[in-house]
Amino acid sequence: MVGDSDALLVDDLRPLRDQIRERVRAWIIDGRLEPGVPVRERELAERFGVSRLPVREAIRMLEVEGFVETRARRGAIVRGLHRRDVEQEFEVREVLEVLEARLAAKHLESAGARRLRWLVDESEHMLQTDDRARFAEVNAEFHDAISQAAGNHTLAAVLLPLAGRLQWNTAQNAHPERILAEHRRLADAIASNDPDRAGEEARVHLNSRRQALLGTLPDSESADSL
Template sequence: MLGNRLKNEIADLILSGRMRPGERLDEQSLASRFGVSRTPIREALQQLGTAGLVEIRPRRSARVRALSMAELESSFEALGEIEAICARYAAERMTQAERISLKLLIDQSRVASRQGDRVASRDLDARIHALLHTGAHNKALCSVANETRMRVELYSSAPYTLPNFDTQLHVPHGQHEQIVEAVLNRDPEAAHRLMIDHIGGSFLVVKGILEEASALATAGGDEPAGRHPYGHVAHLFGDTAVKALTGWTGQTAAGPFDPPKPSPDRSGQGGA
């Protein structure tokens, strides 16, 4: 359907970083870009608004939604629980063909991590999670998992943009390998626990990156962005998103998203 195709193509513009948080989404410009009328564009934006990627503003242009730290934490917390349920059900319900496909993906991920191929690793990261969603064999759960992951994907993929992260790809791969092993061994409890740990750890890394980006944005240029270890990330989230973080007090809810503060070296983690 045209609406779904447009929704996916606009979502890709956002998730790839070509459209940044806070950026206006002009219906006429998008209609011209995709060679369609404004009506299907408006419908696609409404769908993306429901998914949490777009902010719909009455009588004004929609814009890419910029999540505050509190919203981001809530989304990651929800994602962790949803993904963990998917992993639990996948361990119990995956077909043999799906298990073979999952084994193939984790083998490919191992090769990509050893080769320092961050592009392939990021793609395989997404494909492993997607297969766990479908392998849960619960359409309602799969839909919620996909929408929640879409909401945080721009942020959760940020570690893959870090300098020298190609030397750290073994860390997210190792976490995925443990989850996959639990699923293939039909151990739902281990799969659930490992996924919670994986998503929680990913949130800590993203939080750390955003704290650095926020500090960079408010420091007044003491160190040029080009030399700052997270300088390249500040523009990825856009001015609106970075400024939204400056009021964050650091208070977090109890639970898996209230672990000890991570060490300054935040490159050894990532890839929700």
């Protein structure tokens, strides 16, 4: 198990499980933990200097987010992507995220508009500094801000399991400049309170992500890695 620093922040008031999840997720996103690599409770507990309980909880959360899967006789491992997974995921996401963008455009207030535009600017800065992991985090924050603006808790709960995969997919994508441009257009449409335009920009963005991600995957459904 590799990491830039094993120490958790002593002044971080968040639960240990959240700190561990964030650290391991960052390792997966930036490629230091590749698909198929075991994610072992005992090893992580020793590295972070904690009991196995918060590690176990963190692994469960990563599994819900789509970063980890549990296999018989192997335990928890970093999950890979397959073409069928991507196609099915985006079919669902198109329906839900177009609706979410339309709702956000209807309900967004000025503070929310400022945050969306700030997140786009922050993404641009991360792109300029070549911080892939942080770029993916800001991407997730951008979509979370849209979800908050939409104000539909049921819709947000349905989309939650897909949110983590979105972050990973973004980090793996070879066209961050395109993502940034699409986010800027989507943010402008939502901030303009234009549901039709927002829905269309969301659809264009998702179709672009779908094609870009499929282009990075092997044709074989039996492949175990990205």
